[in-house]
Every structure is written in C-alpha cells, then in structure tokens.
Amino acid sequence: xxxxxxxxxxxIILIFNIMSAQAASGGVIHFYGxxxxxxxxxxxxxxxxxxxxxxxxxxxxxxxxxxxLSPLTSRDYRIExxxxxxxxGRPNLAIINVEYK
Numbered sequence: 001x002x003x004x005x006x007x008x009x010x011x012i013i014l015i016f017n018i019m020s021a022q023a024a025s026g027g028v029i030h031f032y033g034x035x036x037x038x039x040x041x042x043x044x045x046x047x048x049x050x051x052x053x054x055x056x057x058x059x060x061x062x063x064x065x066x067x068x069l070s071p072l073t074s075r076d077y078r079i080e081x082x083x084x085x086x087x088x089g090r091p092n093l094a095i096i097n098v099e100y101k
Contacts, residue, residue, distance in 0.1 A: 039100060040076060049096070051075070066094070077101075 040053040049069065051062045053076045062075040069082045080099040087093040 040079070040098065042096060042098065053078070069096070 038054060040051050043050050043052070044066070045063075047066055048063050049066055049072065051064070051072050052059050053062070054060075060076075062072055064071045066084070069084055072082050073079050078100050080101045081097075082099070083097045085095045085097065087095065
C-alpha cells in the first residue's frame with residue numbers, strides 16, 4: 001500500500017506541475033501609474049538658457065550661460081547631464097542635449 005500511495009503522490013505532483021505550466025503560458029498583465037512630473041522646458045534668452053522645471057506643481061526657473069551649462073545640471077534632481085554640441089561651420093547654432101535620470 002505504501003508503494004501505491006507514493007506513486008499516487010508523485011502522479012498528483014506531476015499533474016499539478018503540468019497544469020501550473022499551462023496556466024502560466026498566457027495571460028494579461030495590467031500596469032497602472034502616471035508621470036508625476038514632466039521634464040523641464042529650456043528656452044534661450046540672448047546668451048542665457050532658461051530651464052523651467054515643475055517642482056510640486058509650481059514652475060521654477062533656472063538660468064545659465066549658453067557657454068557654461070554645468071550650473072543647470074546641479075539645479076534639478078531629475079537632470080543627469082546637459083551637454084552642448086556646436087554645429088560645425090555655424091558658430092551661432094548648437095544642439096543642447098538634456099539627459100534625465
């Protein structure tokens with residue numbers, strides 16, 4: 001009788017594993033959430049850049065020279081890096097790249 005009980009337990013475990021594998025092969029996962037704060041807006045004002053960021057629903061404006069953007073990086077916790085790339089042959093044009101954390 002012990003052998004039959006052991007075989008029955010193994011059979012039940014085997015069937016359970018097969019059924020579990022089949023149940024896990026499909027389905028839908030729903031994610032819920034929202035973006036709490038948007039990115040910063042950057043505008044040029046002469047030789048300065050203005051960076052406007054939302055801080056708990058209120059706009060905060062930071063300013064830096066177009067030749068030295070490093071002060072903007074340390075102003076907002078979401079900013080990882082701000083870089084400037086001059087366009088070759090066009091000294092009055094540049095690309096400003098903002099990387100967020």
